[in-house]
Amino acid sequence: xxxxxxxxxxxxxxxxxxxxxxxxxxxxxxxxxxxxxxxxxxxxxxxxxxxxxxxxxxxxxxxxxxxxxxxxxxxxxxxxxxxxxxxxxxxxxxxxxxxxxxxxxxxxxxxxxxxxxxxxxxxxxxxxxxxxxxxxxxxxxxxxxxxxxxxxxxxxxxxxxxxxxxxxxxxxxxxxxxxxxxxxxxxxxxxxxxxxxxxxxxxxxxxxxxxxxxxxxxxxxxxxxxxxxxxxxxxxxxxxxxxxxxxxxxxxxxxxxxxxxxxxxxxxxxxxxxxxxxxxxxxxxxxxxxxxxxxxxxxxxxxxxxxxxxxxxxxxxxxxxxxxxxxxxxxxxxxxxxxxxxxxxxxxxxxxxxxxxxxxxxxxxxxxxxxxxxxxxxxxxxxxxxxxxxxxxxxxxxxxxxxxxxxxxxxxxxxxxxxxxxxxxxxxxxxxxxxxxxxxxxxxxxxxxxxxxxxxxxxxxxxxxxxxxxxxxxxxxxxxxxxxxxxxxxxxxxxxxxxxxxxxxxxxxxxxxxxxxxxxxxxxxxxxxxxxxxxxxxxxxxxxxxxxxxxxxxxxxxxxxxxxxxxxxxxxxxxxxxxxxxxxxxxxxxxxxx
Numbered sequence: 001x002x003x004x005x006x007x008x009x010x011x012x013x014x015x016x017x018x019x020x021x022x023x024x025x026x027x028x029x030x031x032x033x034x035x036x037x038x039x040x041x042x043x044x045x046x047x048x049x050x051x052x053x054x055x056x057x058x059x060x061x062x063x064x065x066x067x068x069x070x071x072x073x074x075x076x077x078x079x080x081x082x083x084x085x086x087x088x089x090x091x092x093x094x095x096x097x098x099x100x101x102x103x104x105x106x107x108x109x110x111x112x113x114x115x116x117x118x119x120x121x122x123x124x125x126x127x128x129x130x131x132x133x134x135x136x137x138x139x140x141x142x143x144x145x146x147x148x149x150x151x152x153x154x155x156x157x158x159x160x161x162x163x164x165x166x167x168x169x170x171x172x173x174x175x176x177x178x179x180x181x182x183x184x185x186x187x188x189x190x191x192x193x194x195x196x197x198x199x200x201x202x203x204x205x206x207x208x209x210x211x212x213x214x215x216x217x218x219x220x221x222x223x224x225x226x227x228x229x230x231x232x233x234x235x236x237x238x239x240x241x242x243x244x245x246x247x248x249x250x251x252x253x254x255x256x257x258x259x260x261x262x263x264x265x266x267x268x269x270x271x272x273x274x275x276x277x278x279x280x281x282x283x284x285x286x287x288x289x290x291x292x293x294x295x296x297x298x299x300x301x302x303x304x305x306x307x308x309x310x311x312x313x314x315x316x317x318x319x320x321x322x323x324x325x326x327x328x329x330x331x332x333x334x335x336x337x338x339x340x341x342x343x344x345x346x347x348x349x350x351x352x353x354x355x356x357x358x359x360x361x362x363x364x365x366x367x368x369x370x371x372x373x374x375x376x377x378x379x380x381x382x383x384x385x386x387x388x389x390x391x392x393x394x395x396x397x398x399x400x401x402x403x404x405x406x407x408x409x410x411x412x413x414x415x416x417x418x419x420x421x422x423x424x425x426x427x428x429x430x431x432x433x434x435x436x437x438x439x440x441x442x443x444x445x446x447x448x449x450x451x452x453x454x455x456x457x458x459x460x461x462x463x464x465x466x467x468x469x470x471x472x473x474x475x476x477x478x479x480x481x482x483x484x485x486x487x488x489x490x491x492x493x494x495x496x497x498x499x500x501x502x503x504x505x506x507x508x509x510x511x512x513x514x515x516x517x518x519x520x521x522x523x524x525x526x527x528x529x530x531x532x533x534x535x536x537x538x539x540x541x542x543x544x545x546x547x548x549x550x551x552x553x554x555x556x557x558x559x560x561x562x563x564x565x566x567x568x569x570x571x572x573x574x575x576x577x578x579x580x581x582x583x584x585x586x587x588x589x590x591x592x593x594x
Contacts (some may be wrong), residue, residue: 034456037105055455060166072445073431106150114147137206153185160509180356206559237264246282251275328355460512470514529588
């Protein structure tokens with residue numbers, strides 16, 4: 001024993017801290033990190049085989065997996081697109097715009113994946129903001145906040161609710177109602193909407209990243225001279241490549257990478273790289289008319305150019321393998337059959353060749369892609385986020401069918417007619433039977449990485465409980481906070497709110513469940529109200545862009561900086577924490593155990 005912990009407990013502590021450090025400071029895939037943590041706990045004997053892999057058979061994990069199929073049916077029949085199209089309208093003020101945006105988003109997020117909802121709304125909100133004369137950065141953070149607060153309102157709205165309710169059922173044998181968090185969630189949502197409106201001056205007024213691609217001189221394009229180009233041997237002036245329509249030549253170097261002075265008398269050689277700044281469509285047209293090609297590798301023939309292409313805008317995600325690298329120093333373009341045309345950062349062009357830019361999270365990339373590229377199956381989706389999807393839903397009879405299926409699932413579960421897991425299976429089967437989505441679309445909709453993280457989080461929570469860590473931490477909290485249950489609830493929720501800013505809220509929920517449950521039991525109170533408060537807390541991450549996947553989705557499109565979230569987010573954390581503790585104790589009064 002050392003500091004009250006045995007060997008198994010210390011192995012668990014080191015494993016958890018190591019796992020969180022890897023997630024914070026490396027680009028490793030989160031599902032592999034969680035799987036590695038499970039492996040360590042199993043190999044070292046902290047958990048036996050049954051416990052180590054129990055997360056993969058947990059009802060909450062299976063429920064999440066099945067709900068992915070239900071969401072696929074809603075997406076492919078156009079239900080969500082119809083809702084977006086008719087909800088926003090033309091509000092007359094910023095306050096009304098925030099309410100018209102946040103309330104529908106929260107309502108959808110209560111029953112659907114918040115990342116799905118935010119992904120759907122981002123592009124629409126940007127166009128809507130332009131129409132209203134409001135900077136998108138004033139609306140995209142509220143969009144992300146609304147999705148998180150709305151998800152708290154039901155057990156299926158956010159993964160931590162499912163995992164905490166699942167662990168509670170395993171401990172007590174009693175299942176939580178799907179609407180157990182509805183009143184606390186709605187109260188916190190109302191407080192959150194009013195807080196955003198009141199603190200709107202703390203929201204940044206940033207330049208939209210795409211604006212860097214809308215004005216001359218706001219981006220750069222790099223092209224290459226193929227070996228059979230008819231202009232080889234002529235000067236830049238003679239070839240018409242020195243003064244070009246819509247832009248200007250800012251850099252030139254020969255195939256040996258040596259930088260050259262930019263003069264109109266410089267001769268053109270095969271393999272030369274030319275870097276232009278200017279209007280993207282004009283420069284791409286110039287490249288085709290002068291038989292220039294993309295600068296990703298040496299081209300020998302103009303016949304290698306594929307004219308069937310399109311321009312797509314993408315944002316570099318947090319955790320992307322592209323962060324800290326250059327496109328020119330990798331095989332990214334060749335592997336994905338795309339060409340980097342331009343790079344922008346915080347709405348401003350970067351004054352160097354785009355393929356030499358060291359990429360950062362949130363950078364905006366303009367890519368030349370094949371017209372038939374499938375972004376759902378492409379490896380691009382692991383590093384970049386596209387908002388202009390080509391998938392056009394077929395709105396019609398299936399739209400009504402999928403809506404009816406979703407409503408029936410929620411009602412039957414809320415009234416405790418059929419347990420949630422069975423409802424989810426029936427709904428998923430109905431989506432397939434009525435052809436709201438096909439088998440391929442259903443399987444493609446399942447996010448296996450999220451399921452792995454979800455299962456791993458449950459196992460870590462079990463390890464924290466079995467090794468006595470939860471009991472020791474609960475005793476420590478009681479020693480510091482005394483025996484006042486309200487103080488203890490507030491203290492645990494405060495720590496959970498802080499921790500979830502840096503790690504997955506699913507992992508935070510699993511980690512704090514045994515601590516909160518143990519503290520409530522030691523105080524002699526029913527753990528149920530404590531766990532409801534915990535559900536709200538672990539989903540209340542407002543202060544960092546890495547605190548929630550939805551924050552990452554709006555970070556690039558909004559042109560945000562890391563500090564933008566902290567300015568308003570820290571106050572939001574405190575406000576929602578206070579609202580959470582107040583409403584939970586009003587709706588679910590603390591009850592001593594018999």
